[in-house]
Amino acid sequence: MSTAVAADISPAARRAAAEGLVALGAQMHAEGWSRATSSNYSVRLSADPLRLLVTASGKHKDRLTTDDFVLIDDTGAAIEPGAPKSSAETMLHVVLGRDAGAGAIVHTHSVWGTLLSDAYATTGVLTLSGYEMLKALPGIKTHDTSVELAIFPNTQDIAALSAELSERIKAGDEAVRYGFLIHKHGLYTWASDLDGARACVEALEFLFECEGRKLSLR
Numbered sequence: 605m606s607t608a609v610a611a612d613i614s615p616a617a618r619r620a621a622a623e624g625l626v627a628l629g630a631q632m633h634a635e636g637w638s639r640a641t642s643s644n645y646s647v648r649l650s651a652d653p654l655r656l657l658v659t660a661s662g663k664h665k666d667r668l669t670t671d672d673f674v675l676i677d678d679t680g681a682a683i684e685p686g687a688p689k690s691s692a693e694t695m696l697h698v699v700l701g702r703d704a705g706a707g708a709i710v711h712t713h714s715v716w717g718t719l720l721s722d723a724y725a726t727t728g729v730l731t732l733s734g735y736e737m738l739k740a741l742p743g744i745k746t747h748d749t750s751v752e753l754a755i756f757p758n759t760q761d762i763a764a765l766s767a768e769l770s771e772r773i774k775a776g777d778e779a780v781r782y783g784f785l786i787h788k789h790g791l792y793t794w795a796s797d798l799d800g801a802r803a804c805v806e807a808l809e810f811l812f813e814c815e816g817r818k819l820s821l822r
């Protein structure tokens with residue numbers, strides 16, 4: 605653990621972020637997207653130096669308290685003594701906060717996202733086209749567009765996935781602009797703040813259900 609103290613983070617900002625994430629967890633669980641301790645969320649409290657408030661590992665997301673978060677640095681290490689263990693997927697949050705400029709990151713485990721990540725696994729990408737709901741994503745002004753979401757294998761090697769994700773973001777890969785899926789696992793999406801990330805997850809999960817139901821109707 606680093607010896608640095610989070611003196612640069614205001615307690616009020618930290619508390620507000622934790623309260624926002626507690627509320628998000630209750631909503632994501634109620635939606636059925638964060639069941640059985642699945643999912644992790646974070647808010648970026650500082651870009652330079654990178655400081656992310658990320659969920660502690662293994663917590664039920666409908667019962668989070670403001671103590672269930674870990675302040676981490678750009679290596680994914682907790683910067684305060686006595687912190688609980690941060691999410692097993694912490695390094696994905698670090699990459700998104702550092703390389704994608706994300707101010708808030710939401711990871712969900714929905715049924716439709718999980719099924720679609722399998723249905724399109726061989727192509728490595730899920731394409732969402734022509735939906736009005738796409739306008740909920742940052743910068744999209746027309747329904748007449750397509751959004752691609754990369755589908756990564758669920759190798760369980762978060763360090764390798766983080767490195768690949770970082771390279772694809774830095775290369776400007778459109779398939780990691782709004783989010784990505786991990787095969788038979790779930791969605792990561794992000795935005796400049798928590799409300800924006802909530803809109804992204806709500807829109808993408810809506811679109812997953814549309815695509816999933818469309819496949820079932822065929």
Ligand SMILES: CSCCC(=O)C(=O)COP(=O)(O)O
Binds near residue numbers: 641659663
């Ligand atoms: C039952 S969920 C398995 C782990 C996972 O994918 C997840 O999202 C939660 O992991 P964390 O360490 O963040 O609790």
Ligand SMILES: [Zn+2]
Binds near residue numbers: 642643644693713790
């Ligand atoms: Zn997960």
